[in-house]
Amino acid sequence: MQTVLRAPADSQLGDIHEVVRRAFGSETEADLVDLLRQRGNSRFEAVAMVGERVVGHIVASPIELVPAPGAVLPDLAALGIAPLSVVPELQGQGIGGLLMHRLIDAARHARFDALFLLGHPGYYPRFGFARSQVGNEYGATDAFMSLELTEKCLAGLQATARYVSAFGEVGA
Numbered sequence: 001m002q003t004v005l006r007a008p009a010d011s012q013l014g015d016i017h018e019v020v021r022r023a024f025g026s027e028t029e030a031d032l033v034d035l036l037r038q039r040g041n042s043r044f045e046a047v048a049m050v051g052e053r054v055v056g057h058i059v060a061s062p063i064e065l066v067p068a069p070g071a072v073l074p075d076l077a078a079l080g081i082a083p084l085s086v087v088p089e090l091q092g093q094g095i096g097g098l099l100m101h102r103l104i105d106a107a108r109h110a111r112f113d114a115l116f117l118l119g120h121p122g123y124y125p126r127f128g129f130a131r132s133q134v135g136n137e138y139g140a141t142d143a144f145m146s147l148e149l150t151e152k153c154l155a156g157l158q159a160t161a162r163y164v165s166a167f168g169e170v171g172a
């Protein structure tokens with residue numbers, strides 16, 4: 001089975017919605033992907049294809065770092081990866097890993113400083129993510145993780161990471 005990664009074509013938007021819906025077993029994340037795109041918030045969106053079939057998808061969106069009262073932050077460019085989806089019947093075969101590596105490489109190449117995500121602490125450390133010292137809006141602890149693309153850029157940062165409003169609007 002050969003998996004090819006590429007930027008999504010307009011003709012694949014319905015297929016992507018279906019992949020995300022099936023991966024999560026809910027419309028919420030699929031609606032989120034549609035809304036991120038409509039709002040111009042999607043960054044480094046990619047699909048995984050097996051033959052002509054879309055089997056996986058990843059997208060990132062801007063993260064605002066909101067300083068704690070009295071704190072002054074350096075100017076950092078950050079993204080949140082969400083959602084990441086692989087169709088249920090092809091999970092566990094490395095497709096999610098390919099998509100993660102592609103997005104991390106693209107963000108590094110574009111000189112983003114940091115990536116954030118909310119996910120399973122058993123999966124994302126393999127890509128270099130670790131529990132983030134930056135706060136989040138979800139009250140998450142181990143599940144809120146970050147990866148510094150600029151060395152130590154998040155060290156000691158007194159801030160909360162805020163996702164774009166589409167997340168709250170769909171209830172993600």
Ligand SMILES: CC(C)(COP(=O)(O)OP(=O)(O)OC[C@H]1O[C@@H](n2cnc3c(N)ncnc32)[C@H](O)[C@@H]1OP(=O)(O)O)[C@@H](O)C(=O)NCCC(=O)NCCS
Pocket residue numbers: 023024082083084085086087090091092093094095096097098118119120122123
């Ligand atoms: C999470 C997901 C994207 C991973 O993609 P994938 O192609 O199945 O993952 P890979 O094949 O690259 O990696 C498989 C590894 O991830 C682990 N893994 C997958 N999902 C996991 C989870 N929710 N928790 C912990 N580990 C998980 C597997 O156990 C496996 O571990 P191993 O390599 O040590 O055996 C996919 O399982 C999925 O779409 N899940 C449903 C949606 C979801 O939860 N998305 C992530 C939150 S945004």
